[in-house]
Amino acid sequence: MGDATALDPLWGGAATVTGMLGTVVVGAHFDHGPTALLYRLGCWIGAGGWLTYTLITTPWNLNTFAALGVGALTAGLLSPLGRVTPHTDRRPGTALVLRQNARIGIEWENRLLRVCRIRVTVTDVVTWPTGTGYDVQVELPGGGVTRKQVESYAEALATDARLPEGCGVEIVGGPHRGTVVLRVSTVNRLAQIITYPADYSPTTVLEPIYWGEYTNADPAGALVREESVLIAGKRGSGKTTLLQDASIALGRCTDNLVWHLDLNGGGLTQPWIDVWLDGRVARCPIDWAAPNLHEGKLMLSAAIAVAKHRKASYRQLKRAHNSNLLPVSPELPQITILVDEGAQAVKDRELESLLSELQNIGRNEAVNLIISALRPTSDLIPVNMKKQTGVRIQMHGPDDDELGHMFGWNRGICMDQLAGKGTGFASLDGSVPRPFRAYNVLPAQIEQAALIIATTRPDLDAASAEAAGEAYDTRYQRMYAAFTDLDTTEEVPDPYAHALNPGTSSAPVPARRLTVLPGGRADSWADPFALARRTSTPLPVVSAADWPEPRRQVARARQLHPVPAALQPHQVPPIVARAMAAFAAAGTERLHSAELADALGMSQTELADALRPYGIGPREQPFKRRGQRLRGYDLEDFHTAAEGHTPGSQPGATPGHTAV
Numbered sequence: 001m002g003d004a005t006a007l008d009p010l011w012g013g014a015a016t017v018t019g020m021l022g023t024v025v026v027g028a029h030f031d032h033g034p035t036a037l038l039y040r041l042g043c044w045i046g047a048g049g050w051l052t053y054t055l056i057t058t059p060w061n062l063n064t065f066a067a068l069g070v071g072a073l074t075a076g077l078l079s080p081l082g083r084v085t086p087h088t089d090r091r092p093g094t095a096l097v098l099r100q101n102a103r104i105g106i107e108w109e110n111r112l113l114r115v116c117r118i119r120v121t122v123t124d125v126v127t128w129p130t131g132t133g134y135d136v137q138v139e140l141p142g143g144g145v146t147r148k149q150v151e152s153y154a155e156a157l158a159t160d161a162r163l164p165e166g167c168g169v170e171i172v173g174g175p176h177r178g179t180v181v182l183r184v185s186t187v188n189r190l191a192q193i194i195t196y197p198a199d200y201s202p203t204t205v206l207e208p209i210y211w212g213e214y215t216n217a218d219p220a221g222a223l224v225r226e227e228s229v230l231i232a233g234k235r236g237s238g239k240t241t242l243l244q245d246a247s248i249a250l251g252r253c254t255d256n257l258v259w260h261l262d263l264n265g266g267g268l269t270q271p272w273i274d275v276w277l278d279g280r281v282a283r284c285p286i287d288w289a290a291p292n293l294h295e296g297k298l299m300l301s302a303a304i305a306v307a308k309h310r311k312a313s314y315r316q317l318k319r320a321h322n323s324n325l326l327p328v329s330p331e332l333p334q335i336t337i338l339v340d341e342g343a344q345a346v347k348d349r350e351l352e353s354l355l356s357e358l359q360n361i362g363r364n365e366a367v368n369l370i371i372s373a374l375r376p377t378s379d380l381i382p383v384n385m386k387k388q389t390g391v392r393i394q395m396h397g398p399d400d401d402e403l404g405h406m407f408g409w410n411r412g413i414c415m416d417q418l419a420g421k422g423t424g425f426a427s428l429d430g431s432v433p434r435p436f437r438a439y440n441v442l443p444a445q446i447e448q449a450a451l452i453i454a455t456t457r458p459d460l461d462a463a464s465a466e467a468a469g470e471a472y473d474t475r476y477q478r479m480y481a482a483f484t485d486l487d488t489t490e491e492v493p494d495p496y497a498h499a500l501n502p503g504t505s506s507a508p509v510p511a512r513r514l515t516v517l518p519g520g521r522a523d524s525w526a527d528p529f530a531l532a533r534r535t536s537t538p539l540p541v542v543s544a545a546d547w548p549e550p551r552r553q554v555a556r557a558r559q560l561h562p563v564p565a566a567l568q569p570h571q572v573p574p575i576v577a578r579a580m581a582a583f584a585a586a587g588t589e590r591l592h593s594a595e596l597a598d599a600l601g602m603s604q605t606e607l608a609d610a611l612r613p614y615g616i617g618p619r620e621q622p623f624k625r626r627g628q629r630l631r632g633y634d635l636e637d638f639h640t641a642a643e644g645h646t647p648g649s650q651p652g653a654t655p656g657h658t659a660v
């Protein structure tokens with residue numbers, strides 16, 4: 001046939017070799033397995049050999065046709081061998097796992113036998129999507145081996161596995177009590193600083209709030225509708241930063257009010273309320289802040305009064321909702337008191353008993369506590385307070401003992417698993433403590449959040465405000481004085497006294513001097529409200545921006561950000577609040593129309609239509625952003641609308657603005 005076609009028989013050999021090589025390469029790439037590979041190679045050899053032979057001789061005789069027929073028949077009969085089936089790998093145990101994880105499974109079975117003397121079966125190995133570790137699911141043997149036994153070996157297992165510094169093995173429950181999941185981190189994600197995600201959009205306290213990330217990048221947080229939180233850590237370990245994370249997360253909840261109790265001079269609160277003191281927002285983002293002992297007692301007494309009042313007054317509401325738990329809402333918000341440096345607070349016996357009483361009675365009535373302390377020991381946190389706390393957090397420090405004091409002993413955790421400031425262990429309702437990193441948050445970001453939260457946070461329901469009494473009504477005057485470095489014993493002139501009480505002169509407000517009486521249970525000592533009533537004249541509730549400037553340069557800020565004359569309770573329309581959140585997320589005060597529309601998931605026309613009723617429209621003058629000169633929106637217009645809007649009011653169009 002070679003003569004007839006003028007083809008050299010070498011081409012037959014070349015085609016055979018090329019086909020075989022191709023089969024090997026493709027087979028290796030797709031992991032076809034040895035049987036399929038041998039079958040395919042056999043086919044190439046048979047077909048290639050026949051072709052070469054016929055090129056040398058001729059196909060036109062009975063022998064070559066018989067050989068062709070026998071070859072084709074054999075290939076057909078053996079064809080099932082050439083079928084490619086998905087590759088599986090059977091490991092010791094019952095389950096099938098992917099081949100790259102099989103080795104890990106066998107390693108961990110051997111390790112558990114070596115370190116814990118427990119013969120387990122690995123049933124699954126799942127690599128984390130972040131690539132920073134993996135979960136090993138193991139089946140415990142029968143005969144009384146428990147999860148707790150494995151837990152106590154967590155540190156030894158991490159050492160045996162030669163995990164990098166800062167990485168560890170967490171032992172958590174599996175689908176049933178006979179299984180355990182070992183969460184093995186292989187990259188020290190805790191060593192990476194994570195900033196608070198710039199999302200200040202409205203949310204609810206009925207869902208968990210988040211303050212950081214676990215090692216596998218899951219969000220770290222807790223549901224704080226009912227559970228109180230205890231955060232312990234040495235100085236500089238990141239407690240205040242964590243409380244700031246919680247303040248942002250809770251501030252975003254439209255059914256929660258944040259109160260701060262910081263006896264170290266109010267450092268926790270200051271970055272929040274500067275925007276209010278400077279007159280940039282009409283409402284204080286933090287509903288009440290107590291920077292000293294006297295104010296702290298007023299606050300806690302008011303909180304207890306609210307809780308007791310709610311217990312008695314909202315029975316019908318609970319019945320209507322068929323719920324034992326007070327149904328919180330923007331009209332009936334939870335109050336969460338964040339106490340920075342609780343040790344200072346519990347040094348004072350009266351404050352301590354107020355805190356304890358509130359913690360005992362406030363759960364159902366949605367008056368909750370988040371407390372930080374230097375140590376989780378009974379000298380700094382009363383035993384009962386710790387016992388009543390469902391969410392416990394211990395920040396990083398040099399002493400492993402602190403973990404024992406906080407979570408109990410032999411939990412298989414150690415400080416080596418953490419990575420310094422801002423990292424800690426969190427345990428929710430007695431669960432195995434998990435290492436996490438708290439979001440880092442800097443003052444500029446708190447200010448951004450404060451601008452939004454000042455407009456989206458709820459007001460205390462009227463009934464609770466009445467129960468909280470005069471101390472609550474007049475809190476802003478005292479906060480203003482305390483946070484602008486005014487001496488609270490100084491006389492603060494009241495510019496509204498004359499206007500509100502015609503016929504009287506603009507009398508100065510008497511100094512507030514509260515005497516705190518020592519000793520006894522909360523109900524045995526003097527009512528701080530009565531003291532406050534005796535020593536202070538009631539003042540109207542007004543915006544800080546309307547008060548006389550004390551020692552701050554607020555005039556310039558007021559010129560830049562004029563605020564309405566009086567502080568009126570009002571609600572910000574959701575579209576305005578969402579847009580403000582988009583500005584904050586973008587970290588800018590001006591956004592092009594397309595950018596804002598994209599951020600809100602609307603078309604530009606829909607956006608313009610939605611904002612028009614509030615008098616907001618794109619600015620006439622285009623502005624440059626990211627190299628493009630286009631028309632867009634200015635945050636200032638949203639602030640004006642947010643501050644000016646009251647329910648039922650008819651907002652008019654802002655002069656100078658036109659719709660898209």
Ligand SMILES: Nc1ncnc2c1ncn2[C@@H]1O[C@H](COP(=O)(O)OP(=O)(O)OP(=O)(O)O)[C@@H](O)[C@H]1O
Pocket residue numbers: 193194233234235236237238239240241242421422423437438439440441
């Ligand atoms: N989550 C974090 N990420 C990165 N750095 C952090 C984090 N938390 C805290 N830090 C760093 O640690 C420093 C101290 O933090 P912070 O003031 O929150 O600690 P603290 O425990 O409240 O201290 P103190 O008890 O002295 O008030 C911060 O200035 C910051 O540099």
